[in-house]
Structure formats: structure tokens, C-alpha cells
Amino acid sequence: TSAYNTFSKAKEVKRTGWVKRQIDAPENIVEHMYNCWLIGLLFLPDHSDEEGYCKDSILKMLLIHDIGETVTGDIDRATKSLNKEKYDKEEDQVVRSLLLIGTHPMVNASLADFNKEWSSWLKHSDDNAGINALIAKDIDEIQAAYQYCRYYLSHSGNFSDEDCIRWLSAVYIDSPRCALRTDIGRMISTKVILNNPEFAECITLLHNNCN
Numbered sequence: 001t002s003a004y005n006t007f008s009k010a011k012e013v014k015r016t017g018w019v020k021r022q023i024d025a026p027e028n029i030v031e032h033m034y035n036c037w038l039i040g041l042l043f044l045p046d047h048s049d050e051e052g053y054c055k056d057s058i059l060k061m062l063l064i065h066d067i068g069e070t071v072t073g074d075i076d077r078a079t080k081s082l083n084k085e086k087y088d089k090e091e092d093q094v095v096r097s098l099l100l101i102g103t104h105p106m107v108n109a110s111l112a113d114f115n116k117e118w119s120s121w122l123k124h125s126d127d128n129a130g131i132n133a134l135i136a137k138d139i140d141e142i143q144a145a146y147q148y149c150r151y152y153l154s155h156s157g158n159f160s161d162e163d164c165i166r167w168l169s170a171v172y173i174d175s176p177r178c179a180l181r182t183d184i185g186r187m188i189s190t191k192v193i194l195n196n197p198e199f200a201e202c203i204t205l206l207h208n209n210c211n
Contacts, residue, residue: 003097003098006070006071006098007067007070007098009070010028010029010030010033010067010069010070011028011029011030011031012028013028013029013069013070013073013074014026014027014028014029014074015027015028015029015032015074015147016073016074016075016076017076017077017144018147018151020076021151021155021158021159021163022155022158023151023155023158024155027147029066029067029069029070029074032066032143032144032147033062033063033064033065033066033067034063035143035146035147036062036065036136036139036140036143037059037062037063039139039142039143039146039188039192040055040058040059040062040136040139041059043187043188043191043192044058044059044135044184044188045184048184050131050182050183050184051131052130052131052132053131053132053135054132057117057120057132058132058135058136058139060113060114060117061117061118061120061121061132061133061136062136062139062140064095064099064114064117064118064121065118065121065136065140067095067098068090068091068092068094068095069091070094071094072087072090072091072094075087088122092118092122095118096115096118098111099111099112099114099115099118120132120133121133121136121137124136124137125137131182134181134182134185135182135184135185137181138179138180138181138182138184138185138186138188138189139185139188141170141171141179141180141185142171142180142185142188142189142192142193144167144170145167145168145170145171145189145193146192146193148163148167148168148202149168149193149196149198149199149202152164152201152202152205153198153199153201153202161209164202164205164206164209165177165209168193168202168205168206169206171189171193171194172189172194172206173186173189173190173194
């Protein structure tokens with residue numbers, strides 16, 4: 001039960017970017033991971049010609065990719081970039097403690113598959129990362145941009161033009177700042193954000209500030 005006692009507290013860890021912008025009841029890391037998983041469930045193709053592609057593998061990554069932040073806290077991107085190796089190592093140690101092969105006392109299920117998916121996730125920033133990790137990272141970016149659009153529509157005064165550049169240009173496929181690395185990621189971004197009629201105001205802001 002100790003593992004569950006620790007990681008069930010993930011809902012108490014709010015996403016730092018939204019906290020800094022004083023969003024009421026900001027998204028927590030459980031909501032973020034679930035919504036990444038839901039985007040994947042709804043929009044990932046069941047099959048792809050991409051070598052090694054596996055929808056189930058991507059969905060598993062998305063379900064756990066920020067679970068280490070239950071202990072480390074949600075480190076914002078700017079802070080993490082100052083010492084990425086240090087923060088990645090700390091988060092890896094926390095997640096490995098959950099995904100022990102053989103699991104914890106009183107935990108019946110094997111978590112070995114998730115251990116493998118976590119290892120793949122850690123490689124998403126490497127040039128040699130597998131296609132599943134790259135797609136999972138793309139969906140992570142897309143969900144953050146989606147949430148930005150949602151919050152912008154209800155809290156526009158809390159955001160600056162620089163915020164638009166940060167969140168939206170990362171998933172704007174015609175932007176030189178686009179962070180998406182896969183065709184599947186670009187397809188999902190187009191469907192979920194760029195062609196989303198609810199986000200027309202945000203897309204206009206995108207064109208005005210992110211080109």
C-alpha cells in the first residue's frame with residue numbers, strides 16, 4: 001500500500017505554469033496525464049506504417065510520464081532546462097521506485113511493461129528515440145497547448161504574448177519553433193487545436209504573434 005499512498009497524491013501537484021499565471025483551480029498532473037492519454041486514445045491510429053509503432057505502448061507512456069512529479073513536484077520548463085540531467089535523474093529514481101520488477105509487497109500486478117515504457121519515454125529527447133516515445137512527447141506538447149487555449153479563453157488577462165509563443169508555436173506546424181517531431185503528432189495537433197472551432201480566437205492570436 002505504500003506505493004499507492006505515495007502516488008495517489010499526484011492530484012495534489014498542480015501544474016506550475018498555470019499556478020504562476022494564477023489560474024483558478026489549475027490543472028494537476030493527474031488531469032494532465034489523463035488528458036494526454038485521452039488524446040492518444042481518441043486520435044492515435046490503431047496501425048501505422050512507422051517502424052515499431054504501437055498504440056498501446058504510447059498510451060502506457062502517457063499514463064505514467066509525469067508520475068514522478070508526485071514526489072519531485074512539477075518543475076517548469078525554464079527551470080528544468082538549467083539542469084535537465086539533474087532533474088531527469090531525480091524523476092527517474094522516483095519512477096523506478098514505483099516500477100520495481102517484482103513490484104511492492106501487497107501489489108499483485110507486474111509493472112515490468114511500464115518499466116520498459118518509462119525507459120522509452122526518457123529517450124524522447126534523443127536523436128535515436130523510438131517512434132512511440134516521440135509521438136508520446138508530441139501529445140504531451142499538444143495537451144499543454146490545448147490547456148493553454150482553454151485557460152486563455154477564460155483568463156485572457158493572465159497571459160502575455162510570450163505565453164502564446166511558448167505554448168502555441170510549439171504545436172503550430174508552420175512555425176519554425178514547432179516542437180512536434182512526428183507526422184502523427186502534426187496530424188493530431190491539426191485536428192485538436194488548429195482546426196478546433198472553439199479555439200478560433202486563440203488561432204488568430206497565434207497567427208498574429210507566433211509567425
